[in-house]
Amino acid sequence: MTLDLFLQHLSNGISLGSLYALIAIGYTMVYGILRLINFAHGDIFMMATYFAFFGIATFQIPWFITFPLVLVLTAALGMGVEAVAYRPLRDAPKISLLISAIGASFFLENLTIVLFGGVPKPFPAPKLFTDVVQVGTVAIQKLTFYIPVVTILALLGLGYLINRTKTGMAMRAVSMDYETAQVMGININRTIAFTFGLGSLLAAVGGIMWGMKFPQIQPLMGVIPGLKCFIAAVIGGIGNIAGAVIGGFILGIGEIMLVAFLPNLTGYRDAFAFVLLILILMSKPTGILGEKTAEKV
């Protein structure tokens, strides 16, 4: 294997890894605040790609208007899911919430099949993002440069929001103990709805990027990315936002290298993610940057 070839593989891996990282951030943030694994995250991500598809392909709205619109719509959808599927279960055991999350996930998938059909649709990616740049012999899609930038911006933005603003303070308070937070005068319904809106907005950003990189959307497209990004979040330490980014990169680069160096194991590509999950859970259950106290899930 020559250096050029290796660099091409590395660039492919970084491109995929940053995409995983972006989606994992949303996953881990909701978990960090609510201690809830939002299994509908992958499906909210899928809905975002459909919103973008309808905006650009059906209604012919230019992408720079469609994309912000998609973010708003998806955030609203996330808040809607929270209001319907999670809020009524606020005082129920955690396991009921988890089951409700799985229900919400199936509901969104099947709703999409009924409304938009099971046939894959082409994602209308603007040319601006999909062009290719040639660096030496390595061909890199422009998107490959944008995705890590977006990921890092999201990471910094979230860090600021959670640690430096009043809303962020409320979110942290809710994550520690929501009953006490309520007693202290924090509107927990609003805070939790906001958290979901934000998480869904991140899913929408991830969805748009994913759609541009893999321009094919269908109702079940959120399942595998959803699972993999969940794994990325666990590897990095679930609840820890920087950890999710690290986990995403490990997973993305690892997958590409597996296929690149051991082509015979290509069939086990998805299994690779799960094996990694098992290894991490056995050796360091809280993940790379996880908190010390392990949480029962």
Place this chain on the structure above:
Amino acid sequence: MRGRKVIFLLLIFLLALAVTGCSKKESDVIKIGVFEPITGANAAGGQLEVEGIKLANKLYPEVLGKKVELVIADNKSDKVEAATAAARLVEKEKVTAIIGSWGSSLSMAAGDIVRQGKVPTVGASCTNPLVTAGNDYYFRVCFIDPFQGTVMANYAYSKLNARKAAVIQEVNNDYAVGLAKFFMDSFRELTGDPDSIVAVANYNTGDQDFSAQLTNVKAQNPDVIFAPGNFTESALIISQARKLGITCPFIGGDTWETQEFLDIGQEAVEGAVFSTFFATETPITAESAKFIEAYRAEYNKEPAAVAALGYDAYILILDAIKRAGTTDRVKLRDEIARTKNFAGAAGIITLDENGDAVKNAVIKVVKDGKFTYLDTIAPQQ
């Protein structure tokens, strides 16, 4: 609370009535099961076949004085779901015959169920030899992959002058793996060079990122890439390959012929060549002309080959029921097996001892965003 419970019980009672009520008039209709992927990764292909079958049902709604009713079962592009869907058709719906499925793996998943249930089944476009091999109840109206693989190897060797080929196959799809194997065998034979296949890369159904495989293939610098597989993945592969700077031609199999292949691949799939069953540019029989005209009127678009095959599977079953004069499944099976020189929309059908049709292949190319007829290849006798 009690009121609600009573209403709930009433509803269940009504539902039970409705369910049992349905099966009353069974003897007046002949049920034909349609076993196709309506949702999931193969949905676009499955729905094209269903369009052809529905059109045939509209043109030929009756046989033996009874109405023919289509019972559509969605196998969800999933091998496990496929077995369930087939079992439902055989055991619950008690259909006379079954048509389908798009996708050889899905058809194979139903193989044992239709054989044990003794329901004659006619595949439309499933081309893997194993679908009908050793199964007396499975037939098909299309050619099989050993032929298709040879056709594409010949095309690569003599028309494209390729001496080094790479193969990218959907490794958990029996159709793709089978076709890739037949292609590699005949390509090696044509070049006389056992090393003429310079790379074999695998991927899974549903994968979206192929950059690692393509980077490895690019390093081997092939003259042509044979990439049989599902249309969505194939379109993504070709567009990702172009972005990585791979310029050699891509060739594939019949599964590519769907609108989604063009929509997803866009300008990247321009020039992609594949083998298929039928082209509207060269109608073969009187039935072809009838089918093409009715299809255009019904769906307002050009028919794909698999739609014509779905249509053929239906009229072949109807013809066999007519000849048998009964809906007895075993007699019907024998009658289907005797099909000879039957004029279908996608060509003359004669079933061989395995229940496979022996037919010409058509080669098409993507030109200006449309599937365009290139050539017809006859099987070697």
